Amino acid sequence: MEHSRLKKYCESKIHSLFRNSDIKKIHIHAKYDRNKSVSKYEKNDKLFNYKRPTAEIIGKVGHLYCFPGQSYLDNYKKIYEHIGYEVTTDTVDKTLIRKTLDKIFPTDFTKTDIIILGYVEVLVGEDNWNGNDEIKWKQLLIGSKKVAFVGVTFSFWGDIIYHLTEILSKYCHTIIYVGKLGSLNSIDIPNHTIASGSSAFVDGKMITWTNIFANSPLIQTGNHYTLPSIMDENRDWFNKVHKTFRFVDPELGWIAKSAIDNKIAFSYLHLVTDNLEKTYTEDLTTEREPEVINKRMQYIGILKAILWHFLEQSPSLMAEVLKAQQARVDKGLLEPLTQNWKACLSFAYHTQEEAWEVVRELPRRQWRDQVIVPENILSEIADTQIQLLTTLAYAGFTEEELADAVIKKLNAKRKDWK
Secondary structure: OOHHHHHHHHHHHOOOOOOOOOOOEEEEEEOOOOEEEOOOOOHHHHHHHOOOEEEEEOEEEEEEEEOOOOOHHHHHHHHHHOOOOOEEOOOOOOOHHHHHHHHHHHOOOOOOOOEEOOOOHHHHOOOOEEEEOOEEEEEEOOOOEEEEEEEEOOOOOOOOOHHHHHHHHHOOEEEEEEEEEEEEOOOOOOOOOOEEOEEEEOOOEEOOOOOOOOOOOOOEEOEEEOOOOOHHHHHOOOOOOOOOEEEEEOOOOHHHHHHHOOOOEEEEEEEEEEEEOOOOOOOOOOEEEEEHHHHHHHHHEEEEHHHHEEEEHOOHHHHHHHHHHHHHHHHOOOOOOOOOOHHHHHHHHHHHHHHHHHHHOOOOOOOOOOEEEHHHHHHHHHHHHHHHHHHHHHHOHHHHHHHHHHHHHHHOOOOOOO
């Protein structure tokens, strides 16, 4: 991040109690205490991830109270030092992190198949949540799977999420983390790129896992670097790691490590919101702007489609068409479903006929008394799809090859596209 933008980012994180004051010294406590002064800049328009460190002034020293987590305290120490404060911090005992989480974890949490953690309100809405004021959850049956969506109101920065995952692992067999991260590759456009992967550098070593989204054509994959603080994202660090690593954030490696340590499956889908190699107009300093939020929500919709496809395990349209047409082959009504150019030409013609039926269902200008019947339109589109996929089969192509061809076309940026 450019120096001017980094300064703006850091200034936005300073507690309101210390701004425009003569406080020069800050001590950061590893203590979650909402009874202290809440910053007037704390966001109040979100269901989750809005509670930030509280504060008080004793004498000439400012005291900041953070949720216990070594990475979290270190991050705030570096932010305050960047602005010019003299900062000291507590040392965080790992048992304190777990004790704090145990104290606030909902007593009504229940067993489930899959837990989706993180940026969840955009996936399932803001109503009908269980839990408490710190951790909320909502369970849905999606396909045949019981899926619990879990959101927290505090920040589970860095190693905090390791211990939260440890608790959640007792209730599920899979955790999926949905959130946002930074990219080290200039081609990853902020709020336009969906990231996933199967490896991360965390706590001094590389770890790997099986990515359940690996075959999705809508994601970008790469190695992840788990860095304790955005303040560590300097040029020296970037030059050292950018050829090996594509993504960076403070949590992802920790949640993956905890999942591995606790013997449950893990995968992630994240939206790239910042690029460290190339300067874009959208980054961490602009993420609250209405245009950025609107654009982000469009790609969250794509992320949700990827996620729901996995959860529902929807039957392949191609597989369903081949199954139905094979029954006709068995009855002697169709040629075998192998490459057959004569049959391919015949079904291509039928596809054209069905597409024309869609057009005929739509009122023309001179047919002013006609009314569109949406169900009829959908029925004709379905017929067109059946004919098209049968054409594909007789051409000798698979559904995966069709998907690859479609994506290649969409990314061709042809000027003659209508």
